[in-house]
Amino acid sequence: MLKFYFNASPNPSKVALLLEEAGIAYEGMPIDTRRGHQFEPSFLAVNPNGKVPAIVDGDVVMFDSNAILLFLAEKSGKFLPPGAEKIGSPVRGEMLSWLMFVATGVGPFSGQAVHFKHFSPEKVPYAHTRYQYESMRHFKILDAHLAKHKYMVGETYSIIDMDVWGWARMIPFILGEEAWAELPNVKRLHDEIMARPAAQKALALEDTFAFKAEVDDEARAVMFKHLKAG
Incomplete structure (x- = not known):
């Protein structure tokens, strides 16, 4: 069975969404980055970069x-835009472009x-603004783009929409709740996907493990090692 290394952050969430949408059986392998699980040798053997998600x-x-x-x-064979399976096709080119974007x-x-x-130990106005x-x-x-298209690539729900959803659901945390007013079409896609049963299952995955919620000194020591290095 596929092993899926995850936490509740955006990138694992979109993979969880595809797993649920496609009905792919998997074993969830929680990685609590605030407790330093990402630096354990067993996980680094899977992902030497020490980031989630990862799969085996x-x-x-x-x-x-x-x-x-x-x-x-x-x-x-699921949730590819129609025609994107063909190497060299215009649809595949569009799919790869948005995926990399x-x-x-x-x-x-x-x-x-x-x-x-939210997490910088000191306020850096230039960095924040940039x-x-x-x-x-x-x-x-x-x-x-979504103002002209129902979905990201053509008129079919695909992995590109899942990719966008992973980050779009965090817009209030990234930019503030008021940012939705400037992004009505992203909000439309976000709301449509959030209403899907697979999205609810993907988000509920984090509840299967007691991830550490606090960003305290212990968490900062493992999440922001550059502070100690500096």
């Missing part, structure tokens, strides 16, 4: 949520926006 599917070991989404969709833009900038908004701006800029690109 027979002989296949994978990390990075976007790579996992594509792998599982291609293996199961989330991987290299939406996710990293949103993650830094969260860090400097990442808030860039995070919103990326979401507005998604919003403009």
Whole structure:
């Protein structure tokens, strides 16, 4: 059975959504990053970068949520945009472009926006402003695209929509609740996916394990090792 290493953060959530949507059997393997589980040798053997999510599917070991989404969709034959399975097709090119846009833009900038908004031990106005701006800029690109399309690639719900949902559900935490007013089309997609039973199951996965909620000194010591290194 597929082993799925997860916590409640955006990237594992979108993989959990696909697993539930596609009906893929899996064993949940919780990784509590506030307790330092990501640095245990057994997990580093799966993902040397010490990040979630990761999967072990027979002989296949994978990390990075976007790579996992594509792998599982291609293996199961489910939730790929129609025509995207063909190498060199225009639809596949569009799918890969949006998949990488989330991987290299939406996710990293949103993650830094969260860090400097909520967790930085000192206020850094420039960094806060930059990442808030860039995070919103990326979401507005998604919003403009969704103003013309029901879903991210064509008119079919796919892994790209799941990819976007993973981060979109965190918009109030990233940018503030008021940000939804500027992103009506992202909100539409978010609300549609949130109403799906698979999304509720994916979010409920975190309740199967007592993840540490507090970001105290112990958590900071394992989450932000650069502070000690500095």
